[in-house]
Amino acid sequence: TVLIIDFGSQVTQLIARRVREAGVYSEIVPFQSAEEGFQRLKPKAVILSGSPASTGDIDAPRAPQAIFEAGIPVLGICYGQMTMCVQMGGRAEPSTHREYGRAFIEIDKNCPLFEGIWPEGTRHQVWMSHGDRVIDMPEGFEIFARSPGAPYAVFGSEERRMYGIMFHPEVVHTPDGGKLLSNFVHRVAGLKGDWTMAAFREKAIADIRAQVGDGKVICGLSGGVDSSVAAVLIHEAIGDQLTCIFVDHGLLRMNEAEEVVSMFRDHYNIPLVHVQAQDTFIDALEGEMDPEVKRKTIGRLFIETFEAEAKKIGGADFLAQGTLYPDVIESVSFTGGPSVTIKSHHNVGGLPERMNMKLVEPLRELFKDEVRILGKELGLPDQFVGRQPFPGPGLAIRCPGGITRDKLRILREADAIYLEEIRKAGLYDAIWQAFAVLLPVQTVGVMGDGRTYEFVCALRAVTSVDGMTADFYPFDMDFLGAAATRIINEVKGINRVVYDVTSKPPGTIEWE
């Protein structure tokens, strides 16, 4: 294991990903619990992340001193370099000259970190973001690379296997950064790159068996990738001790419920309860205009429905969830203030306490793209594991204002045509999320010789890395024109189509 100590940089998760891409398992712990993490994981190497803090701060965060004395390789990135410097007897101070963004470094001396990428005497693009500077290096350290703004861009000691780098190798703006991190784990630390999804699968199955014993597990399926992969993995581990519950709230896309049910029942032979709760949800939502009330109603009904079904099955000890690593990592907060609720997200949080069940979360250590690889490993169809995210409240939040059964029908048909066109154009994988929205507005049109007065459909498509920020997708106009024509001709109830060109922020991806 490689231990990554998080000092609160925005991009710490990327370090973990790059290390795993190099085939070495890594875990992130916040600096406040680094001591405990270091004891527990007994890492073969440590990486110190960047930070918004400065070494000059009175309570500047520090790494456990023990890691510098354990004889293991350490890589300090950005702030990590500064704290490494100070904790090993060097000196660093806040700089008046801050450096952000693209910079070029010159390689002074070869070292294992640069093998195969950066030979002595060459110049390379990196991504800098720092406000501190080194004044004195720790004893025995030397300079390997410098930039005009950072005379100590890379320093270290080959003998002690410790390096500090001032730029961020984990971001894509440092083009060779992934290779540099892989050099650290393979060449500096001498770790084998044998962490694969097949190995993970074996270990996860053994862990599930050990945790569950002969207990009963229930799993709420949403039709999404995470809960599906979790369910298939758990079924492989414990067979029919697992029962899946699929609450069909009537807010799914075209054919979605049928696909999920047939995949689980027919293909995997996993016991599945298909709860037909469409009327419960839609009756409760009908006429409700407020987006937050809609979201909360769906959340509450979901929990009530799920709980009632679980009671019918009876005697389950465990609740399975598709929780992912980004949900688990404690975020390091320096501001400490509560963040504002933009939307109440629909999830099953709170269910385990309410139902007094223990949790099985076999995907807790994985990133989303790793879950997709595991899904393929488990034989889920490519089309399924590559699916774009779909929110828990489903079509309800794509139908602003009050929903009715007829509006849902119209939206479902338009959405299916739009996605079909996107797939046909080969754009599906280039887009983070694409969907239709049915506006609560009717406009006048002319079709044949007659006047029409029907709804407006908005199309949305965005690119994003994590859903936190997003850009609208720049379709060409021919594509949009063709999709719009099909929707207007084929869907009864829509006579006008518009395209949403809002990014996030200031917009959100969903309309409610």
Ligand code: XMP
């Ligand atoms: P927004 O609309 O906040 O969405 O920009 C960001 C991402 O989250 C998805 N989303 C949800 N996912 N339950 C979910 O599981 C929800 O209640 C929910 N609301 C939004 C949204 O589709 C996008 O990918």
